[in-house]
């Protein structure tokens with residue numbers, strides 16, 4: 001079988017099993033099998049796979065058909081233009097979470113933060129993206145899962161930010177050594193009844209998705225901790241799920257009656273990020289979704 005035939009075989013079989021982006025996934029699986037770049041793949045389409053390579057490729061396709069996300073098979077996922085190492089101990093970063101990073105960077109233009117705390121960092125994608133864009137900032141990234149922090153550590157090393165991103169194990173803001181100027185979090189917020197839909201093959205950690213009996217339970221838990229962990233004039237940025245804007249903003253309003261609350265929709269128009277500002281001026285005008 002040549003590379004060209006392998007691509008067409010994969011496309012056919014993946015598409016036949018309702019995998020949305022079958023051509024792209026087939027290509028990624030083939031490149032992963034042979035450890036080659038996209039250019040190398042397309043320069044040598046008549047290359048003949050050895051029987052061993054062909055067997056390895058078929059095995060990867062089988063794993064994919066078994067519902068394993070491609071990011072776990074290849075152990076990579078791109079987020080905010082950066083490559084992150086992922087495995088099943090962390091949630092696969094979602095494109096919609098780039099809006100959290102964008103919003104934080106928009107805020108940072110007018111109010112440069114010195115200390116940022118990211119809660120529930122998982123593979124570290126948000127903390128590392130911020131560290132690379134804000135060269136002066138110190139970031140504390142917490143996670144309750146030790147396994148997730150191991151992956152975050154690998155990513156901090158890979159992106160050279162190990163001296164500025166401090167990984168701390170613990171629940172929410174508990175391990176934070178001092179108050180932050182900006183607290184940012186993509187906490188679990190999926191309804192229990194919708195978990196099967198979001199994570200049908202259960203490869204992703206449910207802990208990172210399950211919002212609790214009331215889907216905003218984890219978010220509310222963090223909001224209750226914020227008061228003692230946010231510096232005067234600080235900001236809180238939270239990713240939320242569809243339909244959660246009212247509940248979360250009402251809760252924040254009760255806790256911080258003088259705080260400014262703003263909501264940023266994602267590109268599909270879904271309210272995706274809520275910000276709470278303890279300053280008197282709302283500053284979100286500059287933040288725009290990137291795509």
Ligand code: GLN
Pocket residue numbers: 094096186187188189190198208209210239
């Ligand atoms: N946006 C994710 C999804 O619906 C959920 C992530 C989360 O719970 N924070 O797949």
